[in-house]
Amino acid sequence: MFLPAGSRDEMGTSIDHRFRVTEVFRKVITMRGYSLISTPVVEYAATFTNQYVDMKLQDMMKWFNPEGEIEVLRPDWTTSIARALSNQAKIPQKWAYIGSIFKQSIPGIESQQIGVETLHLSPLMGESESLLMASSLLRELQMGDCLIELGHTEIFESLVRPLTLSEADEKRLRQAMHDKKKDEVYQIALNGKNEQSAKELASLVDAFGSLDILSDYEERWKDRKDLLDILDHLKKLARIVEQSGNQEILIDLGRVKNLPYYSGTMFRGFLKETGADCFSGGRYDRLYEQFGERISAVGLAFDVDVLAEHLVETKDYTHICIIASEDTLVQAEELRMEYKDAIVDIQTQPLENINYDLVLEISKKNGKVEVMER
Numbered sequence: 001m002f003l004p005a006g007s008r009d010e011m012g013t014s015i016d017h018r019f020r021v022t023e024v025f026r027k028v029i030t031m032r033g034y035s036l037i038s039t040p041v042v043e044y045a046a047t048f049t050n051q052y053v054d055m056k057l058q059d060m061m062k063w064f065n066p067e068g069e070i071e072v073l074r075p076d077w078t079t080s081i082a083r084a085l086s087n088q089a090k091i092p093q094k095w096a097y098i099g100s101i102f103k104q105s106i107p108g109i110e111s112q113q114i115g116v117e118t119l120h121l122s123p124l125m126g127e128s129e130s131l132l133m134a135s136s137l138l139r140e141l142q143m144g145d146c147l148i149e150l151g152h153t154e155i156f157e158s159l160v161r162p163l164t165l166s167e168a169d170e171k172r173l174r175q176a177m178h179d180k181k182k183d184e185v186y187q188i189a190l191n192g193k194n195e196q197s198a199k200e201l202a203s204l205v206d207a208f209g210s211l212d213i214l215s216d217y218e219e220r221w222k223d224r225k226d227l228l229d230i231l232d233h234l235k236k237l238a239r240i241v242e243q244s245g246n247q248e249i250l251i252d253l254g255r256v257k258n259l260p261y262y263s264g265t266m267f268r269g270f271l272k273e274t275g276a277d278c279f280s281g282g283r284y285d286r287l288y289e290q291f292g293e294r295i296s297a298v299g300l301a302f303d304v305d306v307l308a309e310h311l312v313e314t315k316d317y318t319h320i321c322i323i324a325s326e327d328t329l330v331q332a333e334e335l336r337m338e339y340k341d342a343i344v345d346i347q348t349q350p351l352e353n354i355n356y357d358l359v360l361e362i363s364k365k366n367g368k369v370e371v372m373e374r
């Protein structure tokens with residue numbers, strides 16, 4: 001029997017790694033004062049497609065229920081958690097989750113995430129908490145150095161707003177900006193009949209790199225109070241994460257939001273050694289406007305598969321084989337107790353595919369039990 005493209009069975013090490021990632025995550029979030037939250041796998045499509053969230057139905061796993069409503073497999077944790085928490089007390093909250101999201105665009109449809117959402121914390125506190133949690137998880141997992149990229153939705157958005165672009169052009173502009181295609185950004189933006197804005201947008205394509213970018217743009221945007229405030233905020237956040245999280249920070253002022261509900265700071269994490277994209281997140285205060293609330297909300301989620309793939313074996317257990325027969329099983333189990341920190345495998349013969357550190361054989365002669373090293 002075959003599986004649909006992208007679906008896979010999993011065995012041994014890769015599952016072991018995924019469990020280890022989630023175990024370490026649980027430890028990190030517990031010690032940082034988070035509570036766990038879970039939401040159902042099946043939700044109404046409208047929870048994700050309403051105007052405040054604006055996710056696209058075509059990418060979701062969906063069907064009609066008997067009442068004719070569209071139901072979906074959870075395509076996003078952040079949105080379902082917002083639904084679940086919509087009438088909670090307005091006090092600082094730190095939530096963490098472990099589980100899958102489902103989208104047509106993901107190979108195999110399912111992707112396992114671990115993530116956090118913080119509500120009602122001051123913007124700098126919530127954002128730095130998310131990023132410091134991320135860096136402490138990566139440290140605990142011994143993932144090596146990580147690059148944290150900071151961006152902000154309102155840079156691109158506020159430069160696009162004064163342009164009179166058709167919906168199609170705006171969509172193309174976003175894509176060109178995302179793909180960092182400078183000439184295309186300029187040409188599309190020119191359709192908005194504002195050459196100055198078109199030039200500014202084209203220059204944003206190159207506005208990424210180390211923290212120095214912030215100083216360059218402080219000079220360039222010295223008459224734009226709104227943009228200066230954003231640069232100042234990113235600078236403060238970068239300093240905290242650099243100093244406390246000991247992580248290298250990159251800035252991408254031209255970053256376009258990857259989820260429609262982001263409004264403010266956005267972040268992404270890359271493993272330095274391989275460049276693998278391991279987490280993504282951002283501020284989404286406006287998501288709560290659907291519940292008539294204006295709050296501070298920010299979070300991020302890790303791709304568990306990416307972390308599991310990069311996990312290095314750390315603890316090396318001694319691997320012992322005890323050779324026993326049906327007659328000596330009780331004694332073999334007793335012997336196991338003497339090796340509490342080792343992997344003890346009771347077999348009738350040592351397995352050929354395993355390189356044991358020690359092979360012990362139990363035998364019974366004239367009612368007397370003997371243990372011999374092989």
Ligand SMILES: N[C@@H](Cc1c[nH]c[nH+]1)C(=O)O
Binds near residue numbers: 076077079259280
């Ligand atoms: N839900 C986002 C990650 C995130 C958590 N909080 C905010 N953003 C994602 O799947 O990419």
